[in-house]
Structure formats: C-alpha cells, structure tokens
Amino acid sequence: MQPIRVLIVDDHALFAEALSARLTREPDLVILPIAADVRHALALTATERPQVLVLDMTLGAESGLDVLDRVRESHPDIRVVVLTAMNDLDAMVQALRRGAIGWLSKTEGADLVARVIRSAARQGGWVPPEVLGEVLRRLVQETPEPNGDAQALADLTPREREVLQCMVDGLGRAEIAERLGLSANTVRTHTQNLLAKLGMHSALEAITLAMRAGMRPS
Incomplete structure (x- = not known):
C-alpha cells in the first residue's frame, strides 16, 4: 500500500509535535507539517493533499468544525478523524453528522491513533465503543x-x-x-x-x- 499522508491540525504545540514525532515512526504514515489554525489547515490541505486529517475541535478562538465543514466542501475525499480533549456526546454527534469519520480522546495512546488513521484511509472509522450505541441512536433519530x-x-x-x-x-x-x-x-x-x-x-x-x-x- 502507498504511505498514508496525514495532516495534524492542533493549536497545542507540545501535544501536536509529540504526536507528530511518534507517528513519524510508523513506516506507512507520512506526517505533514502541523497546522495550528484554520487558515493554515486549509492552505496545507490544498497544497499537501493529505488522505487523513487529524483534527482538534478547539483551535484557539476558532472551532475545528469550521475546518471540517470547509475541508468536506472542497476535498470530500479527505478523511477527518477528530482527536480532542472534549468529552461531549453532542459535539461528537455533530462532528460525525458533518462528515468526520472518527472521534478519539487525547487520552488515548498513539498506537490507537495510528490504527484509526489506517482504518480511516481504508474507509473505516472509529467511535468509542462505550458510546457507539447512543451515537447511532441519535444519528438515526435526527435524520428522518x-x-x-x-x-x-x-x-x-x-x-x-x-x-x-x-x-x-x-x-x-x-x-x-x-x-x-x-x-x-x-x-x-x-x-x-x-x-x-x-x-x-x-x-x-x-x-x-x-x-x-x-x-x-x-
């Protein structure tokens, strides 16, 4: 398989750099320059053409949903995995409805993040198993x-x-x-x-x- 090009969008520099360094050790992942805000995320998405975008929900005063909406509009083939410190089921459902295909907590290990990235590139996804049933229930109910x-x-x-x-x-x-x-x-x-x-x-x-x-x- 071709290496998977991954763009990390996160304004927490220490976390993003540590994650980038760890994922760089995965031989099948190519980690692109980190984007810390919406503007850089959109610019790098256009120039670097990642296959998977690892997105935080909070980017300073901006929302990761802005990146999600604009990426899905201009590059619908890019797979978006949310990696965030937020623990909000409503936000999770909203992100999934708007095109994200995975949601991970920042407390998860890098090994799981790498596995979810690979799954995303193969048209898979990830939702925490303990909330999957409730997430599906809300998605089914709210899209009649x-x-x-x-x-x-x-x-x-x-x-x-x-x-x-x-x-x-x-x-x-x-x-x-x-x-x-x-x-x-x-x-x-x-x-x-x-x-x-x-x-x-x-x-x-x-x-x-x-x-x-x-x-x-x-």
Whole structure:
C-alpha cells in the first residue's frame, strides 16, 4: 500500500509535535507539517493533499468544525478523524453528522491513533465503543429520511446487503469473512462497492443509513 499522508491540525504545540514525532515512526504514515489554525489547515490541505486529517475541535478562538465543514466542501475525499480533549456526546454527534469519520480522546495512546488513521484511509472509522450505541441512536433519530434510505439500499446486490447486515451486527472485516465464508479481500471489495453505491464515506455512515431504513442487528 502507498504511505498514508496525514495532516495534524492542533493549536497545542507540545501535544501536536509529540504526536507528530511518534507517528513519524510508523513506516506507512507520512506526517505533514502541523497546522495550528484554520487558515493554515486549509492552505496545507490544498497544497499537501493529505488522505487523513487529524483534527482538534478547539483551535484557539476558532472551532475545528469550521475546518471540517470547509475541508468536506472542497476535498470530500479527505478523511477527518477528530482527536480532542472534549468529552461531549453532542459535539461528537455533530462532528460525525458533518462528515468526520472518527472521534478519539487525547487520552488515548498513539498506537490507537495510528490504527484509526489506517482504518480511516481504508474507509473505516472509529467511535468509542462505550458510546457507539447512543451515537447511532441519535444519528438515526435526527435524520428522518426512511423512504430515500430504503431506496438507496435497493441498489445493493444480495451479497452487499449481507455484508451491510454484518456491519450493522457490529462485525469487523475478519468476522464478516468468517460468517459469510469469504476472503478478507472480497469483504473489502464488497464494502467499498456498497459504500460507493450508498454515497457514504465510512462504515459508520453506512450503518446509520441502514438503521434509518429499518435494518437492525440480527
């Protein structure tokens, strides 16, 4: 695989530099210059074209949501993972609804941050397991488009629907492969295809859409 280009957006210089130094040791990650504010974040996003943006929610007097909105508007292919000291479920749901595909606390170790970055680059995502159920409940409740969502699912092949059902059941790629008797690469292909058909950017978005359309854990 090609190295993953990562842009850290954080105004806490010591934390950002320490994280950058630690992630630089990962052979498959290319850590770009750190952005400390919205202006630099947008400039580096345009010139350096990161695949994954690791974003703090508070940038001095500015909000990380401003970066998120503008990056998603101009570069929708960039995957945004929030890494923040905030512990606010409402903010988490808001960020996910506006296009973030992961939310991590700054208390988490760098190993998990690296794993989430890799997952994000492969169209995966991350929400703390202890709040995942509540986050999905709020996302499902607050986006009422059941007819449109059901129509989107109608375009999936039977196998893609099986893979999506496994995702709703909370299974990872290896577990889906075992349940359906497929290889991990085949599951990845089906996952990429169903995300493209649904117009989703992450597994979490696809699961939310599926649950809005009436799909539930089996």
